[in-house]
Amino acid sequence: xxxxxxxxxxxxxxxxxxxxxxxxxxxxxxxxxxxxxxxxxxxxxxxxxxxxxxxxxxxxxxxxxxx
Amino acid sequence: xxxxxxxxxxxxxxxxxxxxxxxxxxxxxxxxxxxxxxxxxxxxxxxxxxxxxxxxxxxxxxxxxxxxxxxxxxxxxxxxxxxxxxxxxxxxxxxxxxxxxxxxxxxxxxxxxxxxxxxxxxxxxxxxxxxxxxxxxxxxxxxxxxxxxxxxxxxxxxxxxxxxxxxxxxxxxxxxxxxxxxxxxxxxxxxxxxxxxxxxxxxxxxxxxxxxxxxxxxxxxxxxxxxxxxxxxxxxxxxxxxxxxxxxxxxxxxxxxxxxxxxxxxxxxxxxxxxxxxxxxxxxxxxxxxxxxxxxxxxxxxxxxxxxxxxxxxxxxxxxxxxxxxxxxxxxxxxxxxxxxxxxxxxxxxxxxx
Amino acid sequence: xxxxxxxxxxxxxxxxxxxxxxxxxxxxxxxxxxxxxxxxxxxxxxxxxxxxxxxxxxxxxxxxxxxxxxxxxxxxxxxxxxxxxxxxxxxxxxxxxxxxxxxxxxxxxxxxxxxxxxxxxxxxxxxxxxxxxxxxxxxxxxxxxxxxxxxxxxxxxxxxxxxxxxxxxxxxxxxxxxxxxxxxxxxxxxxxxxxxxxxxxxxxxxxxxxxxxxxxxxxxxxxxxxxxxxxxxxxxxxxxxxxxxxxxxxxxxxxxxxxxxxxxxxxxxxxxxxxxxxxxxxxxxxxxxxxxxxxxxxxxxxxxxxxxxxxxxxxxxxxxxxxxxxxxxxxxxxxxxxxxxxxxxxxxxxxxxxxxxxxxxxxxxxxxxxxxxxxxxxxxxxxxxxxxxx
Ligand code: HEM
Ligand code: HEM
Ligand code: HEM
Ligand code: HEM
Ligand code: SF4
Ligand code: SF4
Ligand code: SF4
Ligand code: SF4
Numbered sequence: 001x002x003x004x005x006x007x008x009x010x011x012x013x014x015x016x017x018x019x020x021x022x023x024x025x026x027x028x029x030x031x032x033x034x035x036x037x038x039x040x041x042x043x044x045x046x047x048x049x050x051x052x053x054x055x056x057x058x059x060x061x062x063x064x065x066x067x
Numbered sequence: 068x069x070x071x072x073x074x075x076x077x078x079x080x081x082x083x084x085x086x087x088x089x090x091x092x093x094x095x096x097x098x099x100x101x102x103x104x105x106x107x108x109x110x111x112x113x114x115x116x117x118x119x120x121x122x123x124x125x126x127x128x129x130x131x132x133x134x135x136x137x138x139x140x141x142x143x144x145x146x147x148x149x150x151x152x153x154x155x156x157x158x159x160x161x162x163x164x165x166x167x168x169x170x171x172x173x174x175x176x177x178x179x180x181x182x183x184x185x186x187x188x189x190x191x192x193x194x195x196x197x198x199x200x201x202x203x204x205x206x207x208x209x210x211x212x213x214x215x216x217x218x219x220x221x222x223x224x225x226x227x228x229x230x231x232x233x234x235x236x237x238x239x240x241x242x243x244x245x246x247x248x249x250x251x252x253x254x255x256x257x258x259x260x261x262x263x264x265x266x267x268x269x270x271x272x273x274x275x276x277x278x279x280x281x282x283x284x285x286x287x288x289x290x291x292x293x294x295x296x297x298x299x300x301x302x303x304x305x306x307x308x309x310x311x312x313x314x315x316x317x318x319x320x321x322x323x324x325x326x327x328x329x330x331x332x333x334x335x336x337x338x339x340x341x342x343x344x345x346x347x348x349x350x351x352x353x354x355x356x357x358x359x360x361x362x363x364x365x366x367x368x369x370x371x372x373x374x375x376x377x378x379x380x381x382x383x384x385x386x387x388x389x390x391x392x393x394x395x396x397x398x399x400x401x402x403x404x405x406x407x408x409x410x411x412x413x414x415x416x417x418x419x420x421x
Numbered sequence: 422x423x424x425x426x427x428x429x430x431x432x433x434x435x436x437x438x439x440x441x442x443x444x445x446x447x448x449x450x451x452x453x454x455x456x457x458x459x460x461x462x463x464x465x466x467x468x469x470x471x472x473x474x475x476x477x478x479x480x481x482x483x484x485x486x487x488x489x490x491x492x493x494x495x496x497x498x499x500x501x502x503x504x505x506x507x508x509x510x511x512x513x514x515x516x517x518x519x520x521x522x523x524x525x526x527x528x529x530x531x532x533x534x535x536x537x538x539x540x541x542x543x544x545x546x547x548x549x550x551x552x553x554x555x556x557x558x559x560x561x562x563x564x565x566x567x568x569x570x571x572x573x574x575x576x577x578x579x580x581x582x583x584x585x586x587x588x589x590x591x592x593x594x595x596x597x598x599x600x601x602x603x604x605x606x607x608x609x610x611x612x613x614x615x616x617x618x619x620x621x622x623x624x625x626x627x628x629x630x631x632x633x634x635x636x637x638x639x640x641x642x643x644x645x646x647x648x649x650x651x652x653x654x655x656x657x658x659x660x661x662x663x664x665x666x667x668x669x670x671x672x673x674x675x676x677x678x679x680x681x682x683x684x685x686x687x688x689x690x691x692x693x694x695x696x697x698x699x700x701x702x703x704x705x706x707x708x709x710x711x712x713x714x715x716x717x718x719x720x721x722x723x724x725x726x727x728x729x730x731x732x733x734x735x736x737x738x739x740x741x742x743x744x745x746x747x748x749x750x751x752x753x754x755x756x757x758x759x760x761x762x763x764x765x766x767x768x769x770x771x772x773x774x775x776x777x778x779x780x781x782x783x784x785x786x787x788x789x790x791x792x793x794x795x796x797x798x799x800x801x802x803x804x805x806x807x808x809x810x811x
Pocket of ligand 6: 255256275276277278279280281294298299300301302303304305306314
């Protein structure tokens with residue numbers, strides 16, 4: 001479980017979300033080649049910062065806030 | 068957006084003083100009378116617990132009533148058990164009788180300790196669930212009214228745990244209870260073709276069936292499914308993923324009874340409950356057929372089991388053939404397993420009783 | 422009141438406390454509770470449920486914690502036409518101050534029907550019955566008094582544990598702390614369902630398993646010990662002198678014949694290597710026999726109710742794990758299991774079903790766990806073995 005959540009990482013996630021309509025956490029982790037746990041943590045922070053939002057269609061997805 | 072992910076309150080903030088002080092230091096306990104526990108700590112401190120039965124489905128005023136008692140005698144603390152009982156704790160033995168008197172005034176029983184029948188773990192039923200093949204709270208009330216004395220006494224060979232699940236989802240540890248009452252459907256789903264086309268995914272619906280009973284509708288113009296009724300064992304898994312396949316049926320729905328399960332590792336390892344009655348009709352408000360059999364089995368067990376022997380241990384010792392003989396419950400083809408691990412239950416020895 | 426509920430009225434009689442009385446109490450103050458009573462009476466008459474499949478409702482930011490509920494007789498009972506359930510995560514060990522409980526009551530009186538379950542079978546406080554509009558304000562009010570929602574759907578469900586060290590002398594692990602620590606660590610997993618199906622964690626402090634962890638949790642934590650149980654011979658003598666038949670009730674009932682009774686010396690001795698820590702002798706002679714001191718937990722996986730492939734009991738995965746905060750080893754294991762299950766599990770496939778489908782061998786390999794005999798009752802009998810095809 002090494003790896004810290006950095007602003008650079010969060011920025012990468014935001015950029016990735018710019019290219020898709022919605023994504024699951026594990027898809028984000030795969031796309032960025034990072035550990036899922038790290039992706040979960042970064043996404044959690046992004047949500048608290050109100051930069052992304054969750055949507056629920058049977059399972060949890062995230063997307064850019066307001067996109 | 069409001070605050071999220073704060074989690075539940077830290078348990079430390081909820082503990083009574085005597086518990087906080089003696090946390091992890093308890094030495095032994097005894098049941099000083101039915102429903103009253105005495106825990107003694109290494110520090111010499113003592114806490115008395117009065118265990119009180121609850122219907123679980125309660126109004127906020129019920130909770131407030133209990134809080135009044137706790138405020139008066141228990142320094143404003145209380146707890147609940149995994150079987151919905153309420154526990155009122157006090158360090159002062161003089162308060163024990165006062166607590167008992169106060170809860171009796173509220174119409175609540177004191178008991179649920181030792182070799183007794185504790186509160187029935189149960190589910191929602193007709194009060195709140197769409198899958199329910201029977202009601203839960205009404206069954207519990209009907210059974211506990213009859214077994215009331217076993218809650219307030221400790222006269223059984225061992226503790227006896229009962230649970231009720233109103234469908235085979237079994238939102239309780241029904242599959243490992245001494246006695247279990249389970250709501251069952253006995254009619255296949257009735258497919259609503261129009262609704263199904265509108266609200267369900269057909270591949271998901273087909274895949275949901277553990278026996279492969281669901282097929283696409285043979286008429287290509289009808290976007291729906293058909294059920295091979297000979298393959299359906301009424302599990303309602305399809306209904307869970309597709310609301311257009313209801314199984315509820317006033318005449319077909321009812322309950323099945325299971326016996327001999329346990330969770331604890333004491334003596335014999337945990338055991339599954341096994342079917343004793345495949346089907347009894349729903350007969351609200353009192354389900355007399357169910358109550359009669361449960362009472363009968365409890366009585367036969369109380370009479371025959373050895374001290375400390377749980378229902379399942381007793382049945383294992385005497386054999387299921389003896390259980391059916393003693394209880395007079397008929398053995399039918401439904402009792403013989405034909406699901407995934409069926410063969411394990413077939414008798415592969417010439418040893419049995421007559 | 423002019424309600425006519427002859428069938429339910431029957432259930433007000435008898436000694437066991439009546440839930441019907443409780444609904445009637447709530448009905449005096451609340452129209453939704455009044456209609457709940459009517460719907461229940463109708464079900465008793467028709468012998469079927471009058472609740473429809475849930476709809477998607479919830480609170481901002483969460484994918485669970487609320488169960489959508491609509492009645493199929495909304496014209497007849499408009500006040501309970503939508504009657505959603507809120508699952509509130511209980512504090513570990515189900516201890517409360519009356520202050521906290523009264524606050525919950527006040528919130529629920531304001532925003533809901535006033536009917537509750539203390540508690541649901543997973544362990545949450547269940548607040549039964551409110552409207553869609555009231556969900557968010559109710560959630561915010563609950564947050565205001567320090568409570569949060571529990572899990573529902575394909576998420577980590579509310580974690581529960583027994584009373585443990587708070588008031589039980591047999592607990593070899595701190596169940597309340599484990600429950601609270603994991604709950605706080607995995608808030609995201611509880612509130613945002615993203616797995617094939619539900620996942621449950623339960624912790625019991627000893628093999629008596631008061632929260633049925635072995636039957637009802639995908640991840641089962643059960644307190645155990647590695648040294649020998651402790652016998653206080655003076656107390657043993659006291660039991661014997663009071664006429665307690667130690668030979669018949671304790672020694673003969675030990676499943677592994679691990680105890681010996683010297684009638685002359687009134688001495689009970691243990692062959693520690695034979696004890697399987699079943700708890701029987703401890704349960705029956707609590708003043709004389711206690712668990713060992715080298716405590717930890719046996720970690721088991723797979724327990725679940727019957728849907729879909731049948732019921733499972735959890736089986737041993739890690740015979741002994743030390744349980745010390747911050748529980749790193751356990752958390753890593755949980756994350757590894759979740760990722761693997763999420764990757765390979767089919768929709769609505771619980772962990773046990775997946776492991777059975779692909780084989781325990783593969784699961785152990787991919788978790789990096791070495792096989793040990795404690796994992797099985799006995800080795801295989803058939804000769805159909807796969808060897809690596811290298
Ligand atoms: C829960 C576990 C399962 C159980 C208990 C189960 C049981 C059954 C049963 C009893 C049948 C009917 C056999 C007959 O026609 O007499 C059947 C058929 C079938 N099952 Fe399963 N099954 C399970 C899982 C699966 C899975 C996971 C798949 C595929 C991925 C599958 C695919 C099939 C197929 C293709 C048939 C044949 C259907 C047909 O011939 O029309 N089953 N299954
Ligand atoms: C939307 C309607 C439903 C309602 C209102 C409902 C309500 C509940 C409640 C109140 C509990 C106790 C929860 C707790 O203690 O936290 C519970 C537990 C449970 N539910 Fe449901 N439920 C619903 C649907 C389902 C469905 C569709 C399934 C399965 C397919 C299901 C399976 C279970 C199981 C297995 C438990 C068990 C718990 C345990 O082992 O502790 N429920 N349900
Ligand atoms: C692929 C695996 C196996 C094959 C092909 C096989 C084949 C056979 C055959 C051909 C016989 C002789 C039957 C006869 O005389 O009519 C036999 C007998 C026997 N096999 Fe197997 N066997 C297999 C696995 C096993 C296993 C795993 C066990 C025990 C765990 C076992 C136990 C026995 C016994 C006890 C007999 C003697 C039965 C008797 O004499 O009545 N076999 N086996
Ligand atoms: C592919 C593997 C196997 C084959 C082809 C095979 C074949 C046979 C055959 C031909 C016999 C002689 C039967 C006779 O003369 O009456 C036999 C007997 C037996 N086999 Fe196997 N066998 C296999 C695997 C096994 C395994 C793995 C076991 C045990 C784990 C086993 C246990 C036995 C036993 C106990 C007997 C009976 C001996 C007796 O009763 O005298 N077999 N097997
Ligand atoms: S057991 Fe079945 S009917 Fe009862 S509450 Fe659970 S899912 Fe609903
Ligand atoms: S009730 Fe169960 S067995 Fe019957 S069709 Fe539905 S999923 Fe299949
Ligand atoms: S599981 Fe064991 S430690 Fe926990 S409360 Fe029950 S007896 Fe005590
Ligand atoms: S705990 Fe169980 S196995 Fe161990 S000595 Fe006591 S009765 Fe025997």
